[in-house]
Amino acid sequence: MRTSRADEFLEFASARTGQLFRSACLLTSGDVHLAEDLTQETLGKMYALWGRTSRIGNPAAYAQTVLVRTFLSHQRRRSATERPLGELPDHTPDDGSDPLLRIALLDALAALPPKDRAVVVLRYWEDRSVEETADALHTSSAAVRTRTSRALGKLRQRLGGSVAEFAGR
Amino acid sequence: MPQHEHHDPENGFADELGPVLRAAGESFAVDGRPELVSGGLARGRRRLFRRRLAVTGGALALAAIGVGGVYAGSVVTPPDASDKASAAAAPQDGGKPDVSRTPAPAPTAGTLKPGEAEIPLSRIADIVKANTPAGKWSFDGLDGTGQALSGIYDDGRGEAAFGISLSRAGRDAEAGADQVTCPDPVYVPHDACTTERLSDGSRLMVFQGYEYPDKREATKNWRAVLLTQDGLLVDASEYNAPAEKGAEISREDPPFNANQLRGIVLARAWRPLLAQIPPLPTAPAAPGGPGKPLRTPPPQITGNGVAATLRAVLPKGLRVVGKGGGGEFAYVVVDDGKGKSLVQVNVQYGMDDVADQLYGSGDVTTLPDGRLVKLSRQPGEKGGAGVVWWSADTMTPDGFRVVVSAFNTGAQQDAATRAEPALTMKQLKAVALDPRWTKIPAK
Incomplete structure (x- = not known):
């Protein structure tokens, strides 16, 4: 019985789409429409690569890399104008998290340059090392460290104490 | 190196940022967004289709993707890939451990794939x-x-x-x-x-x-x-x-x-x-390996059969001013005296598994013999100003697909040279349904 390329891919996509979409929402600082677009584009690219994925050690991690690159390339095609903050999550989880802090975080992410935002998402959401982040962004480890430091400085300036308070409880 | 970051004054804040970032990320729900997967699949189909159409030009692009995969970590082994910053614990899907999103482990001699070297x-x-x-x-x-x-x-x-x-x-x-x-x-x-x-x-x-x-x-x-x-x-x-x-x-x-x-x-x-790069195993992996049913590869067309057939089935009166292709793909640039028009064809076996994606929408008819025919008119996709792309996409019930496209320009990235392609939609359909395509040798 032959398993179709589409079936195999659907299995992968069903398992990975949630995480890709959430990453995309952070990358776009809450623009869910753009995040949907990026997620679909990423899945589309993965589908086209499917069958050659044996050359890709970890398709799930590679998909996240593709997502970030797709996001950055989308940002470059846009004009340099400040992107308006998109719509906020239409789903408020009942997990004790602070909706105001979430809004403040998305706002603070939106104020970062796209590449700095990508570094923050890869390192502190995707939990990648400096080197893996550098690989994903086709840049040097030194550049990732510089961006990380700059981005954290800006985020701390904007969020400061409220983050510590959230983390401490 | 991550270990240097212990001296980073931002590190304390980084530890605190992880949970906040996760809470924000997890607040975006994918429930009720089934179009993410279906849309991704549809885009993948179109992307693959374009890649097949552009196969002569695709060699470079494909190679670049391959290298991208290499850079993305399957072959490059960072010296401390396992020694990752642990500022943030891995977010989890629905509370279940999600091992698949852990970044690629560093390949070791034991995990290197055939044909890879350190x-x-x-x-x-x-x-x-x-x-x-x-x-x-x-x-x-x-x-x-x-x-x-x-x-x-x-x-x-x-x-x-x-x-x-x-x-x-x-x-x-x-x-x-x-x-x-x-x-x-x-x-x-x-x-x-x-x-x-x-x-x-x-x-x-x-x-x-x-x-x-x-x-x-x-x-x-x-x-x-x-x-x-x-x-x-x-x-x-x-x-x-x-x-x-x-x-x-x-x-x-x-x-x-x-x-x-x-x-x-x-x-x-x-x-x-x-010399350190090992050879690939001579036999393909055992059929029905763990969780991976074997997919029988469909026949592949090699040689110049598609190119020769395309020139044979074209309507009379078109001067061929350029041609190329190979394998399942061929194109000609024709000129009927009113400007250049690119005409390209793909002939593929074994496409029935994606029939739904290809023929699930649009102007689709089913012929008495079961063949699906989809006619479409769309804007060009490669940047040429005013380019239109007409195509007749056909498939037999057993997955033999012939898709013929025509453009109102000699090259898709160049501006339109005429209002419409040199072939009418009716002619495209006739070309795609010509029985001679089935006679091309395949193996």
Whole structure:
């Protein structure tokens, strides 16, 4: 019985789409429409690569890399104008998290340059090392460290104490 | 290195940021967004379809994707890939442990895939330096191992991104043949491209083109690819910008001219490193391996049958002013006296598994013999101003697909040369349904 390329891919996509979409929402600082677009584009690219994925050690991690690159390339095609903050999550989880802090975080992410935002998402959401982040962004480890430091400085300036308070409880 | 960050004054804040970022990320629900997967699949289908249509121009693009995969971590082993910053615990899907989103583990001798090797990247760097003019180099991940190295070179006239990879194209040299074949300028415009066959049977291509075939950015990509008789590739790429994909150009041309680039890939010093890349297993993996049912490959069309048939089935009165293709794909540029028109065809077996994606929407009819016919008119997708793309896409119930497209321009990235393609929709349909396509030899 032959398993179709589409079936195999659907299995992968069903398992990975949630995480890709959430990453995309952070990358776009809450623009869910753009995040949907990026997620679909990423899945589309993965589908086209499917069958050659044996050359890709970890398709799930590679998909996240593709997502970030797709996001950055989308940002470059846009004009340099400040992107308006998109719509906020239409789903408020009942997990004790602070909706105001979430809004403040998305706002603070939106104020970062796209590449700095990508570094923050890869390192502190995707939990990648400096080197893996550098690989994903086709840049040097030194550049990732510089961006990380700059981005954290800006985020701390904007969020400061409220983050510590959230983390401490 | 992550361990250095213990001295980073931002580190305390980074520890606190993780949970907040996770809470924000987890607040975006995918429930009620089934279109994410279905839309992704549809885009993938279109992407694959375009890639197949552009197969003559696709060799370079495909190779670039392959290298991207290499850079993405399957082959490059960062020295401390397992020693990751632990500021944030991995977010989990629905509370279940999600091992698949853990970044790729560092390959070790035990986890290397067939055809992969752990070559110290510093050795690759030394060979690059020894075979290039004096200049300032900065390489990425020099203390790691792998088969691909990227870096930035500056001869004083502007920083330029450079990448080199050593890889196995397949079981024999034939598997890499399309990587040393100049792309058709109808699909990948370029300034120069030469190929040569060396006395030892190796083949070499030196390509001078652009990062983006439609030249939407001025970034040039010059490249030399050597394919040895054993099916091993040495692939060197350079840019006139300090990074790929979107960095501002830093200089008029990439730093190494065609002859220098050729010299890099031809260096004898690569041979011992190439020898470390193991051969692929001679037999395919056992059928029905764990969780992976074997997919019988559909027949493939090779040779010039599609090209010959396309010229035979075209309506009379069209002058052919250009032609190309190979395998399942062919194109002609025709001129009926009113301007050039690109006509291309793909003939594919075994496409029934994606029939729903291909024929699930639009102007689709089913013929009495069960063949599906989809007619579509859409704007061109490769940047040419005013380009329209008409196509007749047909498939038999057992998955034999013929799709014929026509454009109102001689090359998709060029502006329209006429209002409509040289073939009418009715003619396209007749061409696609011609019985002669089924007579093309396939294996």
